[in-house]
Amino acid sequence: MEKKLLKRFTWVVMGVLLWTSAVLAAPASPVLGTRHQLPNNLVWLFSPQTELPLVTLELLIKAGTLTDPPGKEGLANLTASLLLNGTKSRSSSKIAAELDFMGARLSAAGGGDFATVSLTVLKKDLGPALELLQDILMHPTFPAAEVTRKVNQFKAALASAEDEPKVVASRTFIKDLYGAFPYNHPVMGTPQGLTAITRQDLITFHRNYYRPNNTVLSLVGDLTPEEAQQWVTKIFGGWAAAPLPEVKLPPIPPLNQRQEVVINKDITQANIILGNLGIARNNPDFYAFQVMNYLLGGGGFVSRLMDDIRVNRGLAYSVYSSFDPGLEPGPFIVALETKNASAGEAITQVVAQLQRIMTQPVTPEELKEAKSYLIGSFPRKMDSISKRAWLLGYAEVYGLGLDYPWRYPELIGHLTPEDIQKVAEKYLRPEKYLLVVVGNKSAMSPLPGNLPSQKKEEKK
16 A cells, blocks of 8 residues: 555645646646637637647537437447548548558547547648548448448447446446436447447437537647648638537436435345435536545545545545546446445445545645645646547536646635535535445345335336
């Protein structure tokens, strides 16, 4: 443990040095890059980085899981995943051959809030690489054979993951927490949703959402501002804008009482997830929540949950807390794995730690260490052109501002123990939480708080 703490301390010091060097090298009013907008309402951001002859583009299209239609879960991700599988002028093999010839990296993937298309290429090959990017972005054909193959691949992956108790617990937790809200399923979708998707659904979804007025483009690399402007205008200027569909999101069901789901599996370890609805990324409490989560269970061996449940009590090898804020509120969870016989005790101790951070101010030493780590590690989020491109788009999508990295130390640094306690009191639910346990019910110790008024559900 001492070695781990020493390693953590060393990393923090190195992060602070990186931060210091970045600040010293930055202009008087540092920003990640410059913001521009084409007549078709494509927002694009540019950051020149001339150390290497490379260029990276990152497109964030607001066509993620939030836009999945009910009954066709996985449509957004499937659309993104098939972009490289054929266009009007290129087969999937031709696309792969061109990328291989240039040594370029081009990928497309779905996500909860947006789909991502990424390209990294040597500057000398930028022209043909951008032409290829334009083709797969604007002219995909979704060949029927490729659609079938990808659907079967995703369904097999979903089925295979059901053998993992952690996955079963996670999927059950998310489904029960969100009800009909589209965050209620994996980005990959569901077997039933994927089966219901047709090729025409993909064509229609792409036509509706893959528009410049629904996209943020980050461009980072060995270009002058004039070159960046020319390339963006040439490749994306003719992309036609269009009205976007109205996305009507159902309400997230309230969690008014403790809810328990037990899934009986003949395994030696109980997999436990406990939590409730968290916050959206634009919530002003984000920074206090981030520090609170770090101290509670997000900080590895320096967190309270790890110290109490693993180190002091030996109840679990791993225990952590996390939160996943998006355009809409994401989940807050505590997850652990323990012997079936100690499940009840472990859950009791988790709840005790939730109550402790709500009722007792964190110590100045704890808070100082958390701030040092979070601030000191931040430069690692932008220490390559691909990371910088991602951070540019992230800052734009979530409205953080292009000076966000230089404001971050202040946003974290001014927080007090009272701020941490206040945010814990506001968002943690030690009496109204959703609990999912996957384990051997016959070997499991009694779970805490089984009151008649509380909803209890058992699954096999």
